Amino acid sequence: MNENDQQWQAEQARVTSVVDRIAKRAGELEDEIGDVRSEAVEIRKHFWDEVTVNFSNAEDLTETYFSMKQQADLLAERERSQRHSAAYLSKLKRLMQSPYFGRIDFRAEEDAEAETIYLGIASFREDDSDTFLVYDWRAPVSSLYYDYPPGPAVYDTPGGEVKGELELKRQFVIRSGTIRYMFDTGVTIGDELLQQMLSRTSDSAMKSIVATIQREQNQIIRNDSSRMLIVQGAAGSGKTSAALQRVAYLLYKYRGVLTSDQMVLFSPNPMFNSYVSSVLPELGEENMLQTTFQEYLETRLGREFELEDSFAQLEFVLTAGQEEGYSARLEGIRYKSSTAYLELVKRYLDGLVDRGMRFRPVVFRGKPVVTAQEMVNKFYSMDSSIRLANRLILVRDWLLERVERYAASVKEEAWVEEEMQLLSAEDYQRAYSRLRKQKKGLGETFDDHEAEKEMLAEMIVSSALKQVRARIKLMRFADVKGLYRKLFEDRNAAEQAAGSHALPEQWDEIAAQTVRELEQGRLFYEDATPYLYLNERLKGFRANTNVRHIIIDEAQDYTPFQLEFLKWLFPRARMTALGDLNQAIYAQTSAMADADPLTNLYGPEQTEWIHLLRSYRSTREIVSFTRGMVPGGDKIEPFNRAGELPLVKLVGGQDELHRQIINQLQEWTAEGYESVAVICRTAEESSKAYSTLGSALSMRLVTKDTMQFERGITIIPAYLAKGVEFDAVLIYNASEQVYQHENERKLFYTACTRAMHELVLMSDGTPSRFVREQPSENYRTEG
Numbered sequence: 001m002n003e004n005d006q007q008w009q010a011e012q013a014r015v016t017s018v019v020d021r022i023a024k025r026a027g028e029l030e031d032e033i034g035d036v037r038s039e040a041v042e043i044r045k046h047f048w049d050e051v052t053v054n055f056s057n058a059e060d061l062t063e064t065y066f067s068m069k070q071q072a073d074l075l076a077e078r079e080r081s082q083r084h085s086a087a088y089l090s091k092l093k094r095l096m097q098s099p100y101f102g103r104i105d106f107r108a109e110e111d112a113e114a115e116t117i118y119l120g121i122a123s124f125r126e127d128d129s130d131t132f133l134v135y136d137w138r139a140p141v142s143s144l145y146y147d148y149p150p151g152p153a154v155y156d157t158p159g160g161e162v163k164g165e166l167e168l169k170r171q172f173v174i175r176s177g178t179i180r181y182m183f184d185t186g187v188t189i190g191d192e193l194l195q196q197m198l199s200r201t202s203d204s205a206m207k208s209i210v211a212t213i214q215r216e217q218n219q220i221i222r223n224d225s226s227r228m229l230i231v232q233g234a235a236g237s238g239k240t241s242a243a244l245q246r247v248a249y250l251l252y253k254y255r256g257v258l259t260s261d262q263m264v265l266f267s268p269n270p271m272f273n274s275y276v277s278s279v280l281p282e283l284g285e286e287n288m289l290q291t292t293f294q295e296y297l298e299t300r301l302g303r304e305f306e307l308e309d310s311f312a313q314l315e316f317v318l319t320a321g322q323e324e325g326y327s328a329r330l331e332g333i334r335y336k337s338s339t340a341y342l343e344l345v346k347r348y349l350d351g352l353v354d355r356g357m358r359f360r361p362v363v364f365r366g367k368p369v370v371t372a373q374e375m376v377n378k379f380y381s382m383d384s385s386i387r388l389a390n391r392l393i394l395v396r397d398w399l400l401e402r403v404e405r406y407a408a409s410v411k412e413e414a415w416v417e418e419e420m421q422l423l424s425a426e427d428y429q430r431a432y433s434r435l436r437k438q439k440k441g442l443g444e445t446f447d448d449h450e451a452e453k454e455m456l457a458e459m460i461v462s463s464a465l466k467q468v469r470a471r472i473k474l475m476r477f478a479d480v481k482g483l484y485r486k487l488f489e490d491r492n493a494a495e496q497a498a499g500s501h502a503l504p505e506q507w508d509e510i511a512a513q514t515v516r517e518l519e520q521g522r523l524f525y526e527d528a529t530p531y532l533y534l535n536e537r538l539k540g541f542r543a544n545t546n547v548r549h550i551i552i553d554e555a556q557d558y559t560p561f562q563l564e565f566l567k568w569l570f571p572r573a574r575m576t577a578l579g580d581l582n583q584a585i586y587a588q589t590s591a592m593a594d595a596d597p598l599t600n601l602y603g604p605e606q607t608e609w610i611h612l613l614r615s616y617r618s619t620r621e622i623v624s625f626t627r628g629m630v631p632g633g634d635k636i637e638p639f640n641r642a643g644e645l646p647l648v649k650l651v652g653g654q655d656e657l658h659r660q661i662i663n664q665l666q667e668w669t670a671e672g673y674e675s676v677a678v679i680c681r682t683a684e685e686s687s688k689a690y691s692t693l694g695s696a697l698s699m700r701l702v703t704k705d706t707m708q709f710e711r712g713i714t715i716i717p718a719y720l721a722k723g724v725e726f727d728a729v730l731i732y733n734a735s736e737q738v739y740q741h742e743n744e745r746k747l748f749y750t751a752c753t754r755a756m757h758e759l760v761l762m763s764d765g766t767p768s769r770f771v772r773e774q775p776s777e778n779y780r781t782e783g
């Protein structure tokens with residue numbers, strides 16, 4: 001037996017022994033859980049037996065309360081412990097299959113001998129000792145595995161740095177308790193294992209990458225020092241993966257302090273949410289909160305407006321080129337997402353200190369209770385040093401008083417008398433006894449019929465004014481819609497707010513379009529955040545102080561305005577923004593287009609940038625082809641995994657196009673690819689393609705409302721394919737006719753970079769310039 005075989009045998013013996021111990025512990029835990037469960041069931045069953053229920057006097061009542069509370073606490077405690085044990089048990093079950101994936105032998109400077117450490121998705125300790133048979137991949141010592149090749153190495157602990165020598169680094173693939181692969185690795189986490197990982201066919205869900213985290217990804221995962229962490233990384237460089245492992249890491253490091261509901265992931269679309277939602281549970285952690293920016297806008301503005309979403313905006317940009325007003329809308333989209341416009345809105349708000357505030361009158365039964373002009377007078381009678389939001393609070397309180405006075409003045413109006421007549425005997429009785437209770441404390445008597453009537457009248461008026469008061473409390477009297485509209489109706493107001501900066505060239509048309517939308521009760525996507533900003537600055541920010549971390553994926557699709565907004569919204573959170581400027585497909589100004597606005601968000605001292613250049617998703621051939629399409633693409637390094645050259649298939653006409661697509665899809669299915677996408681330029685193109693292809697083969701059309709990412713064949717517009725990946729990708733029609741504008745370059749790049757193993761570009765006619773520009777040795781052509 002050679003040395004390798006001996007090592008293999010020794011390691012296998014250890015695996016077997018560790019698995020046995022884990023299985024034993026799991027068995028014990030299962031019994032314990034069973035006991036706790038039956039105990040909880042018993043407590044539930046006999047809950048009322050143990051509780052002394054007695055309501056006869058105050059003392060008995062207290063006793064009853066405490067006895068109930070005691071039982072409830074006991075029950076809650078048992079259930080909590082059961083939940084905890086169940087979570088641990090499911091981790092142990094996972095460890096039984098694959099207890100670890102790495103080993104390091106590390107000799108600390110002061111020690112004579114190296115310590116051997118095995119790393120897995122959770123730690124496992126022998127019951128009655130401090131010996132860790134498996135260390136959690138997030139433990140401080142585990143970072144050695146990700147950060148160093150064999151040789152001198154250092155890791156951080158809460159007690160300070162530990163220096164030493166990494167004598168061995170070994171990787172394993174263990175399935176069902178058996179070692180399948182074992183490698184001793186050199187520089188970084190061995191290419192071999194990564195090759196293994198990446199050559200698998202893709203799943204319907206994202207996988208955790210803990211066994212093969214790369215050093216630069218580890219920096220993202222364990223970054224703890226910066227308030228703002230910005231990751232600019234090539235397509236497929238593992239931004240999303242790193243972000244998710246980072247969440248798991250933070251939950252581990254701050255266990256007991258940080259919980260999963262204090263972390264929010266902002267995703268590009270609902271389907272993406274489903275795609276990534278299994279990673280954390282796979283690592284034994286609960287999912288963080290997941291949302292989209294659109295979802296947030298909907299909750300805040302959805303009642304007031306019919307909101308356009310970012311996809312509808314992009315669909316317009318891509319399909320409405322011939323429509324009147326198109327170029328103005330485009331200019332408007334760009335302008336309204338810029339920092340210049342944010343400054344304009346801020347100056348507009350500053351201007352309201354002296355004049356220009358708009359109010360909606362308080363109206364009751366069609367008559368004004370307080371007119372808008374009265375509110376203006378009140379607002380501007382206050383000291384100008386009082387902040388706008390505080391002045392509005394004062395106006396609100398003043399209005400509530402005015403409504404009280406108003407209520408007193410209308411008690412005798414005829415409608416009150418009429419309503420009184422309409423009270424049913426039951427209503428009357430209820431109102432009467434309520435009044436009695438209310439007035440008792442005041443020592444009044446009820447002998448007088450007149451007094452009684454007056455009180456009933458008071459009650460009727462008060463209840464009729466309930467809605468008016470509620471609207472006032474919600475500050476509906478501040479006419480934010482009117483204020484926003486004024487910016488577009490009154491060029492002077494806009495010019496003043498723009499200060500020394502010029503308004504965009506086509507301002508008048510932009511303004512007309514905006515007003516038209518507002519009149520219809522609609523709001524363009526580019527107006528939603530500025531509008532909300534105006535609203536919040538006036539009415540006070542509804543900030544969320546519970547959230548401690550926000551993670552923004554596809555951050556290039558956010559405007560500087562939106563990121564600033566998120567900063568205000570989560571004042572106590574750290575931000576991790578991950579994006580790729582080369583995938584900034586929207587017409588709006590990208591927050592990542594320029595380093596300054598992002599760095600300035602929290603200031604350079606609190607901000608850190610990390611760049612990822614290695615692309616893991618696609619084969620070397622696909623990366624070599626796609627990176628030529630974007631500026632700076634030569635810096636993107638493909639991971640060394642070989643495949644076929646991308647194929648450009650020339651066809652003549654729709655029929656042939658569809659025939660060839662069907663052939664290709666059938667071929668891929670026969671080859672065993674589990675996830676295949678036909679990527680189109682727009683939703684419009686996708687649904688047309690689906691109407692023909694869908695009847696020939698079983699496939700799924702993805703729209704912006706699709707919630708679930710699934711295997712099989714998918715037809716999808718490029719902008720919805722963001723962030724996800726497929727074994728094989730077919731570009732529906734990569735012809736010059738379809739992709740001819742410079743502003744479609746990034747969309748095209750995003751579409752092509754979704755492919756892991758195969759990329760085929762159909763072209764009805766001459767291929768797009770984005771293809772023709774590539775060196776001919778980087779792709780094949782057929783047809």
Ligand SMILES: Nc1ncnc2c1ncn2[C@@H]1O[C@H](COP(=O)(O)OP(=O)(O)OP(=O)(O)O)[C@@H](O)[C@H]1O
Binds near residue numbers: 198207722753
């Ligand atoms: N260290 C790693 N080990 C194994 N697989 C990895 C690693 N890093 C990334 N990958 C794989 O590479 C693919 C792309 O990763 P991910 O989706 O996180 O990249 P991304 O930078 O977010 O991409 P994009 O910007 O294109 O959406 C995934 O299949 C992921 O599992």
